[in-house]
Amino acid sequence: MNWRGTFTLFVxxxxxxxxxxxxxxxxxxxxxxxxMVVFGQVLQGQEIQGVPSSxxxxxxLMMMSIIQNSFANTSSSITQSKVMGNLVFLxxxxxxxxxxxxxxxxxxxxxxxxxxxxxxxVTAFFVDVPIVNPLLxxxxxxxSGGTLAVLGMIAGIVASKxxxxxxxxxxxxxxxxxxxxxxxxIHSLPEFWQQASHFNPVFYMIDGFRQGFFGVGDTNPTVSxxxxxxxxxxxxxxxxTMLSRGYKIRG
Amino acid sequence: xxxxxxxxxxxxxxxxxxxxxxxxxxxxxxxxxxxTHALNNVSFDIQRGEYFGLLGPNGAGKSTLISIIAGxxxxxxxxxxxxxxxxxxxxxxARRALGVVPQELVYDPxxxxxxxxxxxxxxxxxxxxxxPWVDELLERLDLTDKATQSxxxxxGGMKRRxxxxxxxxxxxxxxxxxxxxxxxxxxxxxxxxxxxxxxxxDGHTIVLTTHYLEEAEELCDRIAILNHGSLDVLEDKRALxxxxxxxxxxxxxxxxxxxxxxxxxxxxxxxxxxxxxxxxEQGKHFIADVLEGIxxxxxxxxxxxxxxxxxxxxxxxxxxxxxxxxxxGASA
Numbered sequence: 141m142n143w144r145g146t147f148t149l150f151v152x153x154x155x156x157x158x159x160x161x162x163x164x165x166x167x168x169x170x171x172x173x174x175x176m177v178v179f180g181q182v183l184q185g186q187e188i189q190g191v192p193s194s195x196x197x198x199x200x201l202m203m204m205s206i207i208q209n210s211f212a213n214t215s216s217s218i219t220q221s222k223v224m225g226n227l228v229f230l231x232x233x234x235x236x237x238x239x240x241x242x243x244x245x246x247x248x249x250x251x252x253x254x255x256x257x258x259x260x261x262v263t264a265f266f267v268d269v270p271i272v273n274p275l276l277x278x279x280x281x282x283x284s285g286g287t288l289a290v291l292g293m294i295a296g297i298v299a300s301k302x303x304x305x306x307x308x309x310x311x312x313x314x315x316x317x318x319x320x321x322x323x324x325x326i327h328s329l330p331e332f333w334q335q336a337s338h339f340n341p342v343f344y345m346i347d348g349f350r351q352g353f354f355g356v357g358d359t360n361p362t363v364s365x366x367x368x369x370x371x372x373x374x375x376x377x378x379x380x381t382m383l384s385r386g387y388k389i390r391g
Numbered sequence: 392x393x394x395x396x397x398x399x400x401x402x403x404x405x406x407x408x409x410x411x412x413x414x415x416x417x418x419x420x421x422x423x424x425x426x427t428h429a430l431n432n433v434s435f436d437i438q439r440g441e442y443f444g445l446l447g448p449n450g451a452g453k454s455t456l457i458s459i460i461a462g463x464x465x466x467x468x469x470x471x472x473x474x475x476x477x478x479x480x481x482x483x484x485a486r487r488a489l490g491v492v493p494q495e496l497v498y499d500p501x502x503x504x505x506x507x508x509x510x511x512x513x514x515x516x517x518x519x520x521x522x523p524w525v526d527e528l529l530e531r532l533d534l535t536d537k538a539t540q541s542x543x544x545x546x547g548g549m550k551r552r553x554x555x556x557x558x559x560x561x562x563x564x565x566x567x568x569x570x571x572x573x574x575x576x577x578x579x580x581x582x583x584x585x586x587x588x589x590x591x592x593d594g595h596t597i598v599l600t601t602h603y604l605e606e607a608e609e610l611c612d613r614i615a616i617l618n619h620g621s622l623d624v625l626e627d628k629r630a631l632x633x634x635x636x637x638x639x640x641x642x643x644x645x646x647x648x649x650x651x652x653x654x655x656x657x658x659x660x661x662x663x664x665x666x667x668x669x670x671x672e673q674g675k676h677f678i679a680d681v682l683e684g685i686x687x688x689x690x691x692x693x694x695x696x697x698x699x700x701x702x703x704x705x706x707x708x709x710x711x712x713x714x715x716x717x718x719x720g721a722s723a
Contacts, residue, residue, distance in 0.1 A: 144513060234516070
């Protein structure tokens, strides 16, 4: 294991997003706060699963930011390196597929965690959101952010231009995250969509994460952890296989 | 301090089997893309300490071969080893032994030059202990005053120097330069030549691809010529030049002579204004006969020059389609 090389790549990736931190951490927090203001007003006075709606929104918005930012970090970094041509400098190094995977995912998770922490801290001024089970919150954050970071890597490897990435983000990631209970409990949905939601892995990510805060949710948190872990394992296997075969990156 | 390993004086302190005198071993390498056959069963070895020239016209497969050696592309079949380490099975050791200067001026716009070099060294597992070496590279490549600038702000020639430094941060034994002097002004080209010579003197194996044949002629010990994906020539430079026993005769003529005799006309390579260039095969065409024939045709010979063939002439001859067809026809 080339730990120093892996750590160098991790630090480089962190510095890459840190150098544009307003765009990579500031902007997502502002977006999430705007959602909160608007939906908070609309849902004012209502309770969801026995939780005031304004508090209920917070973990959902946090998870949505985690999902979008961990995806954006890996996918934009890899696509940019491919488009600029500087990916060769990484591909010529003695870093293995797993080491490259590890460094990218870790940097992406750090960005997602930062966004989540800042968002939580800012909303703490307006609403009181308890954390009943910190371990569950942490595990769901790592598994969910990790899964989306891996999907971002896969998308970055497959995409040959930024347009492909935008398509993946807008037609796949956004619908899955919006339709998974960020703003609502799936019990408020018609029967068919309640059933359909159980096939959406993002539903488990958000529900498990939210249960870490409130201790109540739509499904058993153990199921959420298992589903998130299985999905993470599956996409990771695909990603590491692609990297080690050099799919699309080693002509 | 940077280690120096004089090639000829090198002792053999290594256990047998662990060390090799072959810098790069290329065995039956074949590379097919959907529509092209980029490399066709190419095999040759590059020895440690050599200054090796890899030549060929555009599209001959040079860059594909370099990509395979660097691990940027996988061969369809065949194998490549760097210092005895297979580039796929033992990729870590192979890549640590190798530094590649890519042909395109690619860079990461996020980091200034010195940072970029330190990061690149880090990928190879090198930490602060190589920072003095990074500074030495900056110094030797005249980049010290650009160390804190972004690559974006540098001229093409400066970017090229950074790419060379980047290939050397981990002190590789074998250095491949893919057309390092393309689009570079004469002064920088001379500086780069000097720098690569010093690397070679320090014990590095240098592999150079270039379009400037005078460059290969000046620098390389041994030359391989790839053409249409196949290895056409692999020879010592001197032997290659000597193998072509002809020379050029340049004549400046005056007077209104008639047509030249057919046997002299057949030797004419080039003709402009009052100057004729003829290609004479040694032992077959004699200068005295040619001069006599031209005088008999009614011309006055004002001036005579001869020159030995350059690599360029040999290259043109070897890579012309007529030659290639003859070679592949003969081997079919």
